[in-house]
Amino acid sequence: MGDLQDQQFLHSKLGTPWSDGTEGVTQCPILPGETFIYKFVVDRAGTYLYHGHYGMQRAAGLYGSIIVSLPEGVSEPFSYDYDHNIILSDWYHASTNEQAAGLSAIPFVFVGEPQSLLIYGRGKYNCSLSTASGIAAGVCNTTNPECSPYSLTVVPGKTYRLRIGSLTSLSALSFEIEGHDMTVVEADGNYVEPFAIRNLYIYSGETYSVLVKADQDSSRNYWATINVVARKPATPTGLAIFNYYPNHPQKQPPTVPTTGPLWNDTTSRLAQSLAFKARQGFINTPPVTSDRVIVLLNTQNKIDGHFKWSLNNLSLILPQTPYLIALRENLTDAFVQDPPPDGYDFANYDIHSVAKNVNATSSNRIYRLRFNSTVDVILQNANSMTVNNSETHPWHLHGHDFWVLGYGTGKYNLSRDWRKYNVVNPIMKNTAPLHPYGWTALRFRADNPGVWAFHCHVESHFYMGMGVVFEEGIEKGGELPSSIRGCGESEGHHRP
Amino acid sequence: MGDLQDQQFLHSKLGTPWSDGTEGVTQCPILPGETFIYKFVVDRAGTYLYHGHYGMQRAAGLYGSIIVSLPEGVSEPFSYDYDHNIILSDWYHASTNEQAAGLSAIPFVFVGEPQSLLIYGRGKYNCSLSTASGIAAGVCNTTNPECSPYSLTVVPGKTYRLRIGSLTSLSALSFEIEGHDMTVVEADGNYVEPFAIRNLYIYSGETYSVLVKADQDSSRNYWATINVVARKPATPTGLAIFNYYPNHPQKQPPTVPTTGPLWNDTTSRLAQSLAFKARQGFINTPPVTSDRVIVLLNTQNKIDGHFKWSLNNLSLILPQTPYLIALRENLTDAFVQDPPPDGYDFANYDIHSVAKNVNATSSNRIYRLRFNSTVDVILQNANSMTVNNSETHPWHLHGHDFWVLGYGTGKYNLSRDWRKYNVVNPIMKNTAPLHPYGWTALRFRADNPGVWAFHCHVESHFYMGMGVVFEEGIEKGGELPSSIRGCGESEGHHRP
Numbered sequence: 001m002g003d004l005q006d007q008q009f010l011h012s013k014l015g016t017p018w019s020d021g022t023e024g025v026t027q028c029p030i031l032p033g034e035t036f037i038y039k040f041v042v043d044r045a046g047t048y049l050y051h052g053h054y055g056m057q058r059a060a061g062l063y064g065s066i067i068v069s070l071p072e073g074v075s076e077p078f079s080y081d082y083d084h085n086i087i088l089s090d091w092y093h094a095s096t097n098e099q100a101a102g103l104s105a106i107p108f109v110f111v112g113e114p115q116s117l118l119i120y121g122r123g124k125y126n127c128s129l130s131t132a133s134g135i136a137a138g139v140c141n142t143t144n145p146e147c148s149p150y151s152l153t154v155v156p157g158k159t160y161r162l163r164i165g166s167l168t169s170l171s172a173l174s175f176e177i178e179g180h181d182m183t184v185v186e187a188d189g190n191y192v193e194p195f196a197i198r199n200l201y202i203y204s205g206e207t208y209s210v211l212v213k214a215d216q217d218s219s220r221n222y223w224a225t226i227n228v229v230a231r232k233p234a235t236p237t238g239l240a241i242f243n244y245y246p247n248h249p250q251k252q253p254p255t256v257p258t259t260g261p262l263w264n265d266t267t268s269r270l271a272q273s274l275a276f277k278a279r280q281g282f283i284n285t286p287p288v289t290s291d292r293v294i295v296l297l298n299t300q301n302k303i304d305g306h307f308k309w310s311l312n313n314l315s316l317i318l319p320q321t322p323y324l325i326a327l328r329e330n331l332t333d334a335f336v337q338d339p340p341p342d343g344y345d346f347a348n349y350d351i352h353s354v355a356k357n358v359n360a361t362s363s364n365r366i367y368r369l370r371f372n373s374t375v376d377v378i379l380q381n382a383n384s385m386t387v388n389n390s391e392t393h394p395w396h397l398h399g400h401d402f403w404v405l406g407y408g409t410g411k412y413n414l415s416r417d418w419r420k421y422n423v424v425n426p427i428m429k430n431t432a433p434l435h436p437y438g439w440t441a442l443r444f445r446a447d448n449p450g451v452w453a454f455h456c457h458v459e460s461h462f463y464m465g466m467g468v469v470f471e472e473g474i475e476k477g478g479e480l481p482s483s484i485r486g487c488g489e490s491e492g493h494h495r496p
Numbered sequence: 497m498g499d500l501q502d503q504q505f506l507h508s509k510l511g512t513p514w515s516d517g518t519e520g521v522t523q524c525p526i527l528p529g530e531t532f533i534y535k536f537v538v539d540r541a542g543t544y545l546y547h548g549h550y551g552m553q554r555a556a557g558l559y560g561s562i563i564v565s566l567p568e569g570v571s572e573p574f575s576y577d578y579d580h581n582i583i584l585s586d587w588y589h590a591s592t593n594e595q596a597a598g599l600s601a602i603p604f605v606f607v608g609e610p611q612s613l614l615i616y617g618r619g620k621y622n623c624s625l626s627t628a629s630g631i632a633a634g635v636c637n638t639t640n641p642e643c644s645p646y647s648l649t650v651v652p653g654k655t656y657r658l659r660i661g662s663l664t665s666l667s668a669l670s671f672e673i674e675g676h677d678m679t680v681v682e683a684d685g686n687y688v689e690p691f692a693i694r695n696l697y698i699y700s701g702e703t704y705s706v707l708v709k710a711d712q713d714s715s716r717n718y719w720a721t722i723n724v725v726a727r728k729p730a731t732p733t734g735l736a737i738f739n740y741y742p743n744h745p746q747k748q749p750p751t752v753p754t755t756g757p758l759w760n761d762t763t764s765r766l767a768q769s770l771a772f773k774a775r776q777g778f779i780n781t782p783p784v785t786s787d788r789v790i791v792l793l794n795t796q797n798k799i800d801g802h803f804k805w806s807l808n809n810l811s812l813i814l815p816q817t818p819y820l821i822a823l824r825e826n827l828t829d830a831f832v833q834d835p836p837p838d839g840y841d842f843a844n845y846d847i848h849s850v851a852k853n854v855n856a857t858s859s860n861r862i863y864r865l866r867f868n869s870t871v872d873v874i875l876q877n878a879n880s881m882t883v884n885n886s887e888t889h890p891w892h893l894h895g896h897d898f899w900v901l902g903y904g905t906g907k908y909n910l911s912r913d914w915r916k917y918n919v920v921n922p923i924m925k926n927t928a929p930l931h932p933y934g935w936t937a938l939r940f941r942a943d944n945p946g947v948w949a950f951h952c953h954v955e956s957h958f959y960m961g962m963g964v965v966f967e968e969g970i971e972k973g974g975e976l977p978s979s980i981r982g983c984g985e986s987e988g989h990h991r992p
Contacts, residue, residue, distance in 0.1 A: 037531060082642070145649045145741050146578070153641045245641050248744045 017450025513946025
């Protein structure tokens with residue numbers, strides 16, 4: 001699984017910020033052969049993810065789900081007969097070391113689109129060559145049952161809760177089950193007001209629960225598919241079989257699997273993002289105003305000839321000494337103490353064009369937030385270094401859920417666009433997409449003492465600097481465990 | 497999973513005797529919510545088991561397999577296409593707390609035969625009532641695929657290595673796959689000279705690898721079955737489906753599943769035990785003679801009205817302070833320092849009758865062995881407290897493999913029966929059966945510094961005192977980790 005490994009748990013980890021698993025932020029790397037125990041209170045039921053958070057280790061497959069059960073005597077506000085967990089991912093033939101080396105090289109070498117899409121860890125390669133029709137794409141005729149696609153067996157008439165998480169390196173996905181509506185009921189561990197969809201857009205780092213009723217013709221099977229959206233696809237449809245008992249689980253559906261919605265139909269994706277509301281009876285109302293607004297301009301840049309991603313022209317490089325240790329022990333030379341900027345040159349920056357000057361600066365500065373204050377973050381998208389191209393970035397905040405106040409297109413207007421916010425029943429999440437040429441407005445309470453990464457969940461983007469770090473209430477909480485030490489200025493080498 | 501848990505790994509754990517996981521022998525109990533890390537070198541490839549080793553916790557389901565791979569560049573001395581792992585077990589409706597309370601009660605309450613037999617954790621209850629024929633026994637017609645039996649899909653013409661382990665509480669089993677020969681190639685992590693069988697007798701704590709070729713009519717499926725042997729069965733046959741691709745995995749075979757060999761055909765079981773030889777080219781020859789012979793008479797007894805099992809009239813009760821700590825730190829009041837006897841009243845004890853005096857004594861004495869000496873253990877079976885009944889006991893030794901020198905019937909004759917030993921190519925194992933009214937002769941090198949349990953692997957028998965403890969080279973090796981402390985005279989309470 002590579003040489004070093006961390007874990008990122010998508011929980012709040014209130015009181016145990018050293019269990020967040022972010023190398024360089026909350027701990028030193030875990031060396032080969034070492035053991036590191038993450039211990040934290042799971043404070044809310046729901047569907048979560050964990051994965052390696054060092055270099056590009058996640059892309060090598062170091063990930064999984066965490067399902068937190070409801071306390072005894074409490075039940076979900078919706079009903080279903082069975083509960084299944086499905087991770088979606090993409091897969092490359094190039095090793096993550098190769099990929100990372102390319103990203104750091106001059107000239108820049110980008111691995112590009114994945115070779116396969118995986119459902120439940122299963123996918124196919126090169127099967128599209130076997131037929132022209134595409135029916136066999138991703139399935140291939142084979143006599144080896146170990147190469148067969150994932151098959152979800154359902155009993156006619158029963159309702160299934162599918163807990164779907166995406167841990168793709170790169171790809172935004174559209175997931176659908178042929179001929180079946182899905183009702184969304186949970187997102188990132190929060191209940192949402194149920195609504196029916198034909199396809200679910202899901203971005204890396206997100207989780208959703210959908211309810212699906214096996215109410216179609218039970219004499220056949222159906223395709224479950226994933227397709228790339230938001231980037232021009234070069235990867236075949238990922239396939240699984242929605243198997244009606246007692247048909248053979250591997251019996252091919254009689255239909256051609258969908259190739260999904262138009263990859264560049266941003267409007268449809270934005271509309272789905274806007275459709276989510278907190279569930280009635282479970283609304284956690286946000287503070288009406290905030291104490292601070294931080295606008296983060298998302299740009300692709302160059303630094304000394306290397307390709308980078310930046311926020312307000314600063315590209316994140318994590319320090320040798322993890323922030324959590326440096327801040328607790330006042331190691332002021334561990335990183336630059338000046339804060340990064342709260343905004344960019346709003347008046348003059350043209351988000352619809354390649355920047356006139358694409359050069360940026362490397363930085364390890366952090367945002368220090370007043371404990372218990374309310375913070376708004378406006379993510380502002382822009383043109384990349386390619387003409388007429390703006391990418392989709394799923395932004396993930398550690399240690400908190402945020403309210404998703406709104407999404408919009410074009411340049412966010414500070415004096416006007418806050419009027420578009422939903423402050424009545426906004427959904428809470430820990431990951432939200434920033435759509436091409438658009439903005440996403442988030443609000444959170446800085447109420448979790450510690451240091452927390454906030455970054456684009458595309459593996460290569462974070463690797464190339466697309467993140468910031470928040471600190472709040474660092475002086476609070478218990479003693480740091482020695483297990484997080486052993487690098488930079490943090491003394492000693494930890495032993496498990 | 498109950499309140500306390502330990503782990504028992506069936507490896508030698510040379511140099512890390514504190515990682516054996518035997519509560520009372522090598523460590524204190526692990527308290528609820530605590531974490532305990534077992535760390536040891538896996539020094540040989542093969543198929544092993546682990547399980548809770550506190551009270552009757554194993555019977556509650558705290559168990560699993562450990563498959564140790566071959567080092568890179570080394571290959572097995574046999575070939576196969578696919579590798580599958582299968583645990584066999586039995587299942588009770590009464591909780592293990594209830595079962596344990598009954599075993600300690602006056603009058604004695606024995607939980608008796610299990611309600612179900614499980615293959616890969618799957619079994620059925622009360623299905624035998626649904627038809628008279630027994631075909632549906634253990635399968636039941638159901639529209640719920642989650643209640644279906646384990647189905648092992650095979651590709652016609654391919655060869656499968658099945659790694660089969662038994663972790664039953666009580667039952668000795670016969671495993672077979674309808675219409676298919678099996679070739680045994682591994683036992684307890686040691687290569688055996690391949691030989692073909694129709695049914696495999698397997699006792700709790702044992703593992704075997706068998707090779708099975710999918711060479712039968714591939715238009716249908718076949719039953720894989722387990723049946724109770726060595727005790728009068730009251731549990732329906734445990735069923736799985738040996739599924740020929742592309743038949744439906746749950747398609748019922750057109751046949752009636754076998755109810756197995758006669759449960760009381762001891763001759764057939766003894767013959768299979770005797771058939772195992774070490775594999776040519778992998779023979780580890782035992783020392784020709786031993787330095788010490790310990791004969792252990794296996795009897796069922798009473799102590800103060802409680803039912804017990806004893807060795808040489810002593811029934812094991814583990815001390816509050818684990819032996820490993822007590823011996824290292826010379827806590828001489830932690831257990832009785834006098835050794836237990838190396839034999840019984842050979843001349844006068846009639847192994848074929850209920851003992852004239854069934855009373856025994858509780859004991860925490862241990863056998864202290866000279867480091868690096870060669871020790872023979874002769875297990876001697878006898879009549880239980882029931883007329884015309886002698887039970888089967890699978891004996892498991894921690895921390896070592898032993899050579900299985902021989903099996904015989906009747907009372908072992910010290911001056912004569914050693915001539916029957918196989919010292920040319922005996923198999924090495926860590927668990928071996930003692931058959932009714934018979935004897936089993938084992939030899940091992942006392943070359944692993946530490947304290948090691950040797951006990952009957954029937955959960956209730958060990959709970960009722962059926963074990964002994966060996967010490968060797970206690971003064972050697974590294975410092976004891978603090979994590980094993982926290983009970984009896986071992987100071988402090990450990991924190992993970």
